[in-house]
Amino acid sequence: xxxxxxxxxxxxxxxxxxxxxxxxxxxxxxxxxxxxxxxxxxxxxxxxxxxxxxxxxxxxxxxxxxxxxxxxxxxxxxxxxxxxxxxxxxxxxxxxxxxxxxxxxxxxxxxxxxxxxxxxxxxxxxxxxxxxxxxxxxxxxxxxxxxxxxxxxxxxxxxxxxxxxxxxxxxxxxxxxxxxxxxxxxxxxxxxxxxxxxxxxxxxxxxxxxxxxxxxxxxxxxxxxxxxxxxxxxxxxxxxxxxxxxxxx
Amino acid sequence: xxxxxxxxxxxxxxxxxxxxxxxxxxxxxxxxxxxxxxxxxxxxxxxxxxxxxxxxxxxxxxxxxxxxxxxxxxxxxxxxxxxxxxxxxxxxxxxxxxxxxxxxxxxxxxxxxxxxxxxxxxxxxxxxxxxxxxxxxxxxxxxxxxxxxxxxxxxxxxxxxxxxxxxxxxxxxxxxxxxxxxxxxxxxxxxxxxxxxxxxxxxxxxxxxxxxxxx
Numbered sequence: 001x002x003x004x005x006x007x008x009x010x011x012x013x014x015x016x017x018x019x020x021x022x023x024x025x026x027x028x029x030x031x032x033x034x035x036x037x038x039x040x041x042x043x044x045x046x047x048x049x050x051x052x053x054x055x056x057x058x059x060x061x062x063x064x065x066x067x068x069x070x071x072x073x074x075x076x077x078x079x080x081x082x083x084x085x086x087x088x089x090x091x092x093x094x095x096x097x098x099x100x101x102x103x104x105x106x107x108x109x110x111x112x113x114x115x116x117x118x119x120x121x122x123x124x125x126x127x128x129x130x131x132x133x134x135x136x137x138x139x140x141x142x143x144x145x146x147x148x149x150x151x152x153x154x155x156x157x158x159x160x161x162x163x164x165x166x167x168x169x170x171x172x173x174x175x176x177x178x179x180x181x182x183x184x185x186x187x188x189x190x191x192x193x194x195x196x197x198x199x200x201x202x203x204x205x206x207x208x209x210x211x212x213x214x215x216x217x218x219x220x221x222x223x224x225x226x227x228x229x230x231x232x233x234x235x236x237x238x239x240x241x242x243x244x245x246x247x248x249x
Numbered sequence: 250x251x252x253x254x255x256x257x258x259x260x261x262x263x264x265x266x267x268x269x270x271x272x273x274x275x276x277x278x279x280x281x282x283x284x285x286x287x288x289x290x291x292x293x294x295x296x297x298x299x300x301x302x303x304x305x306x307x308x309x310x311x312x313x314x315x316x317x318x319x320x321x322x323x324x325x326x327x328x329x330x331x332x333x334x335x336x337x338x339x340x341x342x343x344x345x346x347x348x349x350x351x352x353x354x355x356x357x358x359x360x361x362x363x364x365x366x367x368x369x370x371x372x373x374x375x376x377x378x379x380x381x382x383x384x385x386x387x388x389x390x391x392x393x394x395x396x397x398x399x400x401x402x403x404x405x406x407x408x409x410x411x412x413x414x415x416x417x418x419x420x421x422x423x424x425x426x427x428x429x430x431x432x433x434x435x436x437x438x439x440x441x442x443x444x445x446x447x448x449x450x451x452x453x454x455x456x457x458x459x460x461x462x463x464x
Binding site for chain 1: 281284285287288291292295296298299300301302303304305310313314317318320321324325328329332333391392395396399400403404406407409410413414416417418420421427430431434435438439442445446449452
């Protein structure tokens with residue numbers, strides 16, 4: 001990725017700005033969710049009725065900030081990508097790939113990564129047991145995915161393809177966060193339900209499905225990025241080949 | 250690299266297959282909503298016990314866990330159904346169509362609970378669809394195309410906030426009960442997931458296709 005950014009020249013800074021904006025956007029999105037959770041915990045215990053409209057307003061402000069900052073980051077990434085395209089003198093077909101990749105996926109990838117991190121941080125801040133339980137389904141799904149891929153490689157030496165079986169297992173594992181939450185909820189509430197725990201439980205209910213979506217997306221984009229690196233290697237080889245030909249002439 | 254023979258090799262009736270796979274996607278998305286009801290019921294049960302010092306009763310914990318396993322099994326079955334009926338060539342289109350069907354179904358169901366809250370949750374859907382449509386139409390400018398495709402799923406993130414705003418207003422005016430507000434908040438936190446994921450995949454997929462073409 002970084003090698004690739006060298007093509008951007010002094011516009012490299014734009015891509016860093018884009019990363020920063022994506023991270024800020026992710027943080028704002030999590031803050032917005034946090035305010036929504038505040039509303040939920042206010043109404044469930046019917047207390048702090050006077051704060052609810054403030055919380056709702058804050059949730060709105062942070063959501064709008066998140067969306068607009070994200071779009072600003074996307075535009076920055078786009079400008080950096082145009083610079084890359086004019087700096088590499090290759091045919092437009094070859095250029096279109098990295099160009100589109102950078103513009104679309106870079107802010108997306110940083111956004112999902114930073115929202116995963118901040119959601120995990122928020123969950124650990126509220127209750128570490130619920131945080132572990134919220135991460136567990138994705139870890140489980142990922143382990144299943146890796147295991148099936150490895151056994152797939154062992155069976156046939158061909159390109160490891162994701163089988164629909166492992167995709168199904170992954171889908172079920174990732175979407176079973178609610179089951180883990182209920183089990184842990186029952187386990188912890190053995191000695192009576194505390195108000196504090198119920199509030200944290202609600203936060204996990206809001207955050208866990210979102211966390212699994214963001215983490216899955218991060219992993220998927222990472223795969224795409226590895227694909228890009230492979231094609232970048234080919235671009236470089238072609239460039240080297242061309243310069244050798246020019247030298248020999 | 251479009252390969253028509255590869256696309257239609259599985260059936261002689263591609264249109265029929267497409268409808269079946271979209272419906273399978275929709276069913277899968279709807280099974281993903283079952284846990285929301287279970288979690289709501291569990292939260293309400295814990296709320297009853299909260300502060301009383303009573304323990305969760307044995308038969309209740311058995312009920313919640315077994316219902317949870319039934320939900321997980323339904324998700325397993327529906328995702329098997331989804332992947333066995335969906336062909337790779339039309340995967341993203343079927344996923345988007347399925348998500349639209351299931352989301353509309355959910356919105357109709359929510360309208361029976363409270364039409365004002367349902368309206369506040371659903372206004373983002375036509376905006377998102379219009380944005381997707383525009384991204385297909387505006388082919389000339391790369392930036393505009395990307396902006397439209399990205400806003401199609403960004404606008405969905407405003408849905409839950411819209412529900413929170415409307416709910417807070419109605420709740421303050423004693424026009425909405427706390428339980429229904431909670432139901433809407435929990436549902437809105439998951440309502441847009443299928444559509445968001447499929448639009449995000451579409452956005453990422455169009456880029457990956459280009460990379461694959463280079464090989």
